[in-house]
Amino acid sequence: MGSLDQQVVIITGASSGIGAALARACSEQGAQVAVAARSKERLTRVAESCSGETLVVPCDVTVGAERRQLVDAVLARWGKVDVLVNSAGIGYYAPFEEIDLASLRTLLEVDFVAVLAMTQEVLRAMKPAGRGLIVQIASTGGLIAHAPNVSAYLAAKHAVVGMSRGLRRDLEGTGIRVQVICPHLTDTGFFATGLGAEAMREVADRLRGHMDAAAQVAEGIVAEMGSDKFIVFPTDRSRKAYERLREAL
Numbered sequence: 697m698g699s700l701d702q703q704v705v706i707i708t709g710a711s712s713g714i715g716a717a718l719a720r721a722c723s724e725q726g727a728q729v730a731v732a733a734r735s736k737e738r739l740t741r742v743a744e745s746c747s748g749e750t751l752v753v754p755c756d757v758t759v760g761a762e763r764r765q766l767v768d769a770v771l772a773r774w775g776k777v778d779v780l781v782n783s784a785g786i787g788y789y790a791p792f793e794e795i796d797l798a799s800l801r802t803l804l805e806v807d808f809v810a811v812l813a814m815t816q817e818v819l820r821a822m823k824p825a826g827r828g829l830i831v832q833i834a835s836t837g838g839l840i841a842h843a844p845n846v847s848a849y850l851a852a853k854h855a856v857v858g859m860s861r862g863l864r865r866d867l868e869g870t871g872i873r874v875q876v877i878c879p880h881l882t883d884t885g886f887f888a889t890g891l892g893a894e895a896m897r898e899v900a901d902r903l904r905g906h907m908d909a910a911a912q913v914a915e916g917i918v919a920e921m922g923s924d925k926f927i928v929f930p931t932d933r934s935r936k937a938y939e940r941l942r943e944a945l
């Protein structure tokens with residue numbers, strides 16, 4: 697068993713990519729892991745690939761009743777929530793003038809509003825317990841303009857980082873900590889499923905050789921979970937990309 701022994705961890709977006717890899721990595725460290733996303737079938741496969749106890753909870757994070765049911769199911773099963781990882785997210789690739797407002801609202805609902813609301817949902821369990829950890833999967837795009845034609849996505853991820861800064865300040869002295877994870881390009885289903893994925897496919901295929909694997913990102917996150925770092929670059933590549941791009945962008 698490892699550093700997360702007997703810790704109850706909720707991971708949204710756990711049916712794929714970084715969330716799925718993180719479910720396996722947390723499980724490996726002894727955590728009891730609740731995996732949440734919309735696809736029950738894919739969640740079940742992820743749960744089967746974990747080495748420890750898991751709970752599969754189908755949940756659309758944009759729906760308030762489903763967020764509540766997720767936390768209630770975890771409390772009913774294990775009686776506490778130690779860690780929330782907000783990994784559910786989608787991309788939006790579009791030149792600025794072509795950003796469609798309906799798509800923008802969908803993006804903000806998933807990538808920002810649901811992150812804030814899921815965090816509120818677990819605080820009702822963490823506050824009375826006087827301990828907990830909130831882990832937001834943001835992006836290097838939450839700090840800098842890491843890629844072209846993703847202004848809407850940058851706005852959502854910058855909002856997550858700003859909200860988390862405020863939350864960290866508001867939670868001082870409560871025993872509840874906040875961390876923001878900033879992966880860079882990571883080889884997951886992200887580029888094939890987001891808004892504007894058609895237009896992004898060619899770019900993503902070209903960049904694949906420069907991407908981290910989801911398992912590397914998960915390993916980097918677990919290594920820093922609960923450390924003093926607020927902003928976490930989970931891999932060398934993500935830290936170097938940030939340092940290279942921040943001067944220019």
Ligand SMILES: NC(=O)c1ccc[n+]([C@@H]2O[C@H](COP(=O)([O-])OP(=O)(O)OC[C@H]3O[C@@H](n4cnc5c(N)ncnc54)[C@H](OP(=O)(O)O)[C@@H]3O)[C@@H](O)[C@H]2O)c1
Binds near residue numbers: 710714755756880
């Ligand atoms: N890949 C990258 O290059 C990269 C880089 C930096 C940051 N990130 C961030 O990392 C996080 C994970 O992305 P990923 O790369 O792992 O992408 P991914 O493989 O596409 O996984 C995204 C996950 O989000 C879930 N999801 C999407 N909409 C949802 C909704 N409404 N309700 C519940 N779950 C929902 C998906 O599951 P269902 O479809 O089953 O609901 C899936 O499990 C995202 O926040 C992304 O912005 C990714």
